[in-house]
Amino acid sequence: MSTTSLIWIIVVVAALLAVALVTGVVLARRRRISLTEPEQDKPAKGYQAGGAITFNAPAPPVAEPTRPAEPVERTGASPAPAPAPTTAPTPAPAKPVEPVEHPVAERTEVDGQPGVGDDAAVPRDSVKRGFVEVDLPEEASEIEEIEPTAGRLERLRGRLSRSRSTFGQSLLGLLGAGDLDEDSWTDIEDTLLMADLGAAVTDQIVTALREQIVARGVRTADDVRALLRDVLVDALHPEMARAVNALPHTNGSGNLKPAVVLVVGVNGVGKTTTTGKLARVLVADGRTVLLGAADTFRAAAADQLETWGSRVGATTVRGAEGADPASVAFEAVKRGVEAGVDTVLIDTAGRLHTKTGLMDELGKVKRVVEKQAAVDEVLLVLDATTGQNGLTQARVFAEVVDVTGIVLTKLDGTAKGGIVFQVQRELGVPVKLVGLGEGADHLAPFEPTAFVDALLT
Numbered sequence: 378m379s380t381t382s383l384i385w386i387i388v389v390v391a392a393l394l395a396v397a398l399v400t401g402v403v404l405a406r407r408r409r410i411s412l413t414e415p416e417q418d419k420p421a422k423g424y425q426a427g428g429a430i431t432f433n434a435p436a437p438p439v440a441e442p443t444r445p446a447e448p449v450e451r452t453g454a455s456p457a458p459a460p461a462p463t464t465a466p467t468p469a470p471a472k473p474v475e476p477v478e479h480p481v482a483e484r485t486e487v488d489g490q491p492g493v494g495d496d497a498a499v500p501r502d503s504v505k506r507g508f509v510e511v512d513l514p515e516e517a518s519e520i521e522e523i524e525p526t527a528g529r530l531e532r533l534r535g536r537l538s539r540s541r542s543t544f545g546q547s548l549l550g551l552l553g554a555g556d557l558d559e560d561s562w563t564d565i566e567d568t569l570l571m572a573d574l575g576a577a578v579t580d581q582i583v584t585a586l587r588e589q590i591v592a593r594g595v596r597t598a599d600d601v602r603a604l605l606r607d608v609l610v611d612a613l614h615p616e617m618a619r620a621v622n623a624l625p626h627t628n629g630s631g632n633l634k635p636a637v638v639l640v641v642g643v644n645g646v647g648k649t650t651t652t653g654k655l656a657r658v659l660v661a662d663g664r665t666v667l668l669g670a671a672d673t674f675r676a677a678a679a680d681q682l683e684t685w686g687s688r689v690g691a692t693t694v695r696g697a698e699g700a701d702p703a704s705v706a707f708e709a710v711k712r713g714v715e716a717g718v719d720t721v722l723i724d725t726a727g728r729l730h731t732k733t734g735l736m737d738e739l740g741k742v743k744r745v746v747e748k749q750a751a752v753d754e755v756l757l758v759l760d761a762t763t764g765q766n767g768l769t770q771a772r773v774f775a776e777v778v779d780v781t782g783i784v785l786t787k788l789d790g791t792a793k794g795g796i797v798f799q800v801q802r803e804l805g806v807p808v809k810l811v812g813l814g815e816g817a818d819h820l821a822p823f824e825p826t827a828f829v830d831a832l833l834t
């Protein structure tokens with residue numbers, strides 16, 4: 378091989394090495410960039426995280442109250458005496474406050490990983506304050522007239538009009554249109570899904586309609602209406618007991634105790650409003666009620682409850698903003714037992730960011746209350762306008778407390794009345810009450826037949 382050829386080979390090899398080196402550097406840079414780019418450009422998703430309201434005494438019912446009942450002072454009821462204090466009296470001698478440990482030991486998510494709904498902050502670690510004396514309003518307001526509770530759902534029927542037009546009327550139109558081909562059944566399914574009935578209930582209803590439309594030999598529009606009515610009522614489980622356990626009852630030792638009702642749910646769903654409306658219904662039925670403002674996260678919530686109380690002449694026990702909700706609940710039940718009221722309604726806070734926090738808080742409220750009297754009813758308040766989100770909340774609450782009844786609020790503000798069907802199926806707990814407006818008497822018992830009739834007429 379000549380020297381010239383050798384030189385050429387060396388030049389070519391050197392050139393190839395240089396090209397490989399440059400390519401390697403470029404690729405390495407690109408790789409580095411491509412690793413960091415998605416991090417910077419990641420979109421900020423955030424977390425996807427007919428009848429009256431009936432009440433029931435859960436324990437063996439007692440015909441006549443026999444307790445030496447200290448009359449309940451009703452704020453604003455009598456002109457002469459000063460109204461009952463709306464704050465707890467002197468606090469019980471408090472134990473020295475231990476620094477609060479992060480409740481890791483009590484966590485259910487023991488793998489140390491944050492779970493859905495977890496938050497960096499643990500609200501319970503914040504310093505808790507005790508009761509404070511709060512000045513009473515100079516003059517309590519007049520006790521209001523309360524609308525009779527019988528036939529409320531009937532009277533409030535118009536308030537379901539949005540659900541009615543989109544849901545009931547569409548179904549009637551589709552079923553009554555004549556020959557039902559597969560496209561028609563798909564439309565029926567879509568209508569049910571759009572109204573928030575969920576896949577399982579939709580399937581159940583469509584199957585029942587398909588079977589019975591043949592079996593019954595449905596011919597006329599009236600037949601269609603009757604069939605649809607029966608199938609929908611059936612899907613709402615009319616056999617479920619829907620009376621609210623809010624009447625006094627005897628405990629193990631034969632003493633009459635007030636019924637204790639806990640009202641739970643996330644903030645903004647209408648807990649305080651529902652508690653106030655329920656107090657009105659009880660008072661209208663001749664019952665004495667004491668309200669416990671255990672939503673201590675927001676002073677305005679306690680003010681709001683106190684206003685509801687004063688409007689019907691019910692005493693409200695409240696704590697300082699940030700006080701331990703369990704201590705307020707305890708004090709409320711204690712006062713209720715001492716005063717011999719029929720019902721203690723406790724409005725709780727839903728502003729807990731973590732499932733663990735929620736579990737701790739509500740569990741503690743329940744445990745502490747039960748030192749005085751059994752908790753007879755845990756009403757979970759859900760906002761009907763939140764659809765699937767409401768169901769997610771329902772699942773979390775059902776894991777945390779033993780929910781015994783559901784109150785579905787804001788049914789007046791949604792075209793998706795079908796959430797009633799789904800939430801009952803999910804929790805296996807009856808919808809007992811429905812909120813149909815912001816008005817003081819816009820709370821009705823949930824009656825499957827009247828509800829379906831309201832949807833279909």
Ligand SMILES: Nc1nc2c(ncn2[C@@H]2O[C@H](COP(=O)(O)OP(=O)(O)OP(=O)(O)O)[C@@H](O)[C@H]2O)c(=O)[nH]1
Pocket residue numbers: 642643644645646647648649650651672675678726727728786787788789790811812813814815819
């Ligand atoms: N349209 C309509 N509005 C309702 C109904 N129930 C409650 N609301 C309104 O919902 C809003 C929130 O109600 P609140 O009772 O303050 O809710 P909350 O769950 O106690 O909220 P926090 O105190 O923040 O935890 C208020 O404006 C109520 O008037 C209802 O059935 N229909």
